[in-house]
Amino acid sequence: xxxxxxxxxxxxxxxxxxxxxxxxxxxxxxxxxxxxxxxxxxxxxxxxxxxxxxxxxxxxxxxxxxxxxxxxxxxxxxxxxxxxxxxxxxxxxxxxxxxxxxxxxxxxxxxxxxxxxxxxxxxxxxxxxxxxxxxxxxxxxxxxxxxxxxxxxxxxxxxxxxxxxxxxxxxxxxxxxxxxxxx
Numbered sequence: 001x002x003x004x005x006x007x008x009x010x011x012x013x014x015x016x017x018x019x020x021x022x023x024x025x026x027x028x029x030x031x032x033x034x035x036x037x038x039x040x041x042x043x044x045x046x047x048x049x050x051x052x053x054x055x056x057x058x059x060x061x062x063x064x065x066x067x068x069x070x071x072x073x074x075x076x077x078x079x080x081x082x083x084x085x086x087x088x089x090x091x092x093x094x095x096x097x098x099x100x101x102x103x104x105x106x107x108x109x110x111x112x113x114x115x116x117x118x119x120x121x122x123x124x125x126x127x128x129x130x131x132x133x134x135x136x137x138x139x140x141x142x143x144x145x146x147x148x149x150x151x152x153x154x155x156x157x158x159x160x161x162x163x164x165x166x167x168x169x170x171x172x173x174x175x176x177x178x179x180x181x182x183x
Contacts, residue, residue: 035168038093040104040130041070043078043085044123050112051081052125054105056167057147058090066154068134071147077107079148085138087122088152092132095163098172100127121155132159 042052053072061067068090072079082088093101104111116128121135136152143149166173 032169035166035173038097038101038165038167038172039070040091040093040100040127041072041082041088042091042117042125042127043082043088044119044125045081046084048123050117050123050125051078052091052104052111052127053078054101055090058092061151066157067139068136068152068154069149070152071144071149073147074143075146082138082150083141083148085122085124087120087124087155088136088138088150089120089124089126090134090136090152091125091127091130092134092159093165094129094131095165095174097129097165101165101172129162131162131164133157 036056037058039055039058040052041055041058042050045051053076055070055072057071059069061069070090072082100115103115112125117125118128120126120133121137124135126133126135134152134154135156136154138150139153140151141148142151164175166175
């Protein structure tokens with residue numbers, strides 16, 4: 001008998017169980033009570049075509065070294081692009097960019113139509129007028145259930161004081177800063 005960890009053949013089934021007592025729809029609703037920022041994660045395909053997706057699974061990991069993470073479903077059309085990209089950019093959207101979030105959330109042959117951007121590190125698109133952008137070297141990836149978790153080493157970033165776009169309970173919203181810092 002071996003003490004080595006056994007890994008499933010299919011990472012998407014790592015934590016899957018038909019015997020779970022948790023209702024997937026209700027679980028999703030519970031997760032939706034946690035407000036997140038809205039980002040568009042971008043990369044350049046091997047063929048030189050820009051690619052991006054709307055994502056709210058972005059989080060900081062470490063300040064030193066500067067690391068961030070985000071996750072993507074294993075059945076996503078763009079998974080191979082992000083798995084093969086040397087770099088990706090996380091573009092944090094402004095409150096006024098809800099239409100852009102919706103544009104990148106849908107399947108389309110050209111999500112970048114009418115979108116202003118510049119090539120960043122590894123040619124990953126950095127979108128114009130965003131609240132913040134994080135240009136990352138693809139440092140690692142991990143399989144977790146039905147998602148792949150991408151770890152990025154931040155090599156460049158920019159930010160401003162614009163209002164961020166938020167997402168909670170299945171809809172977009174705004175941040176009300178009236179009581180921040182008051183006890």
